[in-house]
Amino acid sequence: MQTERQRAMLRAMGLRVWAPLVTPDADPLPLPEAAAAAPPPRVVEPPPPIRQPAATTARTPSGAPASTPAAAPAPVRTAALRADVAGLDWPQLREAVAACRACGLCESRSQTVFGTGHPQAHWMVVGEAPGEQEDRQGEPFVGPSGLLLDRMLAALQLTRADDGPPAERVYIANTLKCRPPRNRNPAPDELAQCEPFLLRQIELVRPRLILAMGRFAVQALLRSDAPIGRLRGQVHRYHGVPLVVTYHPAYLLRTLADKAKAWDDLCLAAGVVRECS
Ligand code: URA
Numbered sequence: 001m002q003t004e005r006q007r008a009m010l011r012a013m014g015l016r017v018w019a020p021l022v023t024p025d026a027d028p029l030p031l032p033e034a035a036a037a038a039p040p041p042r043v044v045e046p047p048p049p050i051r052q053p054a055a056t057t058a059r060t061p062s063g064a065p066a067s068t069p070a071a072a073p074a075p076v077r078t079a080a081l082r083a084d085v086a087g088l089d090w091p092q093l094r095e096a097v098a099a100c101r102a103c104g105l106c107e108s109r110s111q112t113v114f115g116t117g118h119p120q121a122h123w124m125v126v127g128e129a130p131g132e133q134e135d136r137q138g139e140p141f142v143g144p145s146g147l148l149l150d151r152m153l154a155a156l157q158l159t160r161a162d163d164g165p166p167a168e169r170v171y172i173a174n175t176l177k178c179r180p181p182r183n184r185n186p187a188p189d190e191l192a193q194c195e196p197f198l199l200r201q202i203e204l205v206r207p208r209l210i211l212a213m214g215r216f217a218v219q220a221l222l223r224s225d226a227p228i229g230r231l232r233g234q235v236h237r238y239h240g241v242p243l244v245v246t247y248h249p250a251y252l253l254r255t256l257a258d259k260a261k262a263w264d265d266l267c268l269a270a271g272v273v274r275e276c277s
Contacts, residue, residue, distance in 0.1 A: 012151035013252065013259040077102060082196040090119060093200050097177050102193040105178035110135045112177045115201055117160040118169030122273055124207035124241075125149065126198065128216045128248065129176035129186050140172045145249035149213075152249070152262070156270060167277070171205045173198055175217045191220040202241060208276040210241050211269050214248030232265055235272055242276070244269040 085096055097112045113130040116139050125141075133143040141149050149172075153159060158170050176186050176194050202210070212218045215228055221238050224231060228245055236243040246265035247258050 012148070012155045013263055078192050078196065081193065082199070085196050085200045088200060090204060093197065093204070097197050100177065100194075100197070103178075103190045105176065105180060105190060108181045109178040111138045113138055113140050113174060113179070114177060115171060115173035116140060116162070117171035118162050118164070118166055119171065119205060120166040121169035121171040121205055122167050122208045122276075123153075123158055123170040123269075124202065124205055124210045125153075125170055125172045126210055126212050126217050126221065127172070127174045128214045129174050129183075130179040131183055132179065134174075135179035140174050141249070144253060148249040148253055152266065156266060171201070171207065173201050175220050186216050186220070191216070195220070199239065202239065207241060209269050209273045210238055210243040211265075212238075212243055212245050214251065217248075218245045232261065233268065235268070242272050244272065 081102060085093060088096060094114050097114050100106060100112065109130075113134045117124075127140060130140060131143055134140055134146075140146070150160070153170055157168055159168065160170050160172055162169075175191055175198060177197055178194075180186055180190070210221070212221050218228055218231055219225055221243065222231060222236055222245075228247060231245045232247075234245075236245065244265055246262050246269075247255070252259050252262055
């Protein structure tokens, strides 16, 4: 039987009918409560030492096709930036991001897009990169995909509000703090340069779970070039924090068939958070 929460989630994801999601030999999509009661999810060990994500020419979830510049690992500068941001508090980190000129994206951005939400949220959503509207407004996920994200979160009684109970709050950030021109794919060196900022955000929030959304975020965080379809359904770890992989909301807006899988991913994530509580 569907609960109100389940119905809300299905509505948020554009799935109004429950029956097609159930196959004769598969269990119904689990509720978060069911996920919590299920045997502990398989935990995948931490990723191997840092290597650059594979270069690609595919589209970003929300962007136009464009070729990815050749990978140019910058381990020295990245290590220096990591050391620079290591002890920063929230205002200092925000300032450091706003002033960053570590890669060429600073030339074309309108502004940096730092992140938003509750500073002690139990959930952290990590997306890919700001798009046009985010670049204009300075906040992540404010376009159509952000609307879907907010509705998915609301179905789990979660919001990006920056006050209220941390258990019902989400902090949202991107792997890149600047918009790639014409929404082209993030380049590996840009991802590497920007990672220390995200890492510091994670250290400050101390989330119980990271929900990584979209191929570029997922592959960058997990040092993998595997497709999302192969990485989802497991609990990974990023610097010790449990990480669940799911599709990007912009992709879900186009691909009805995978919305049910994203619902499964959210159930898995909710079960992990509950186990930590
Ligand atoms: N897509 C993302 O991954 N992040 C945003 O902030 C907006 C769109």
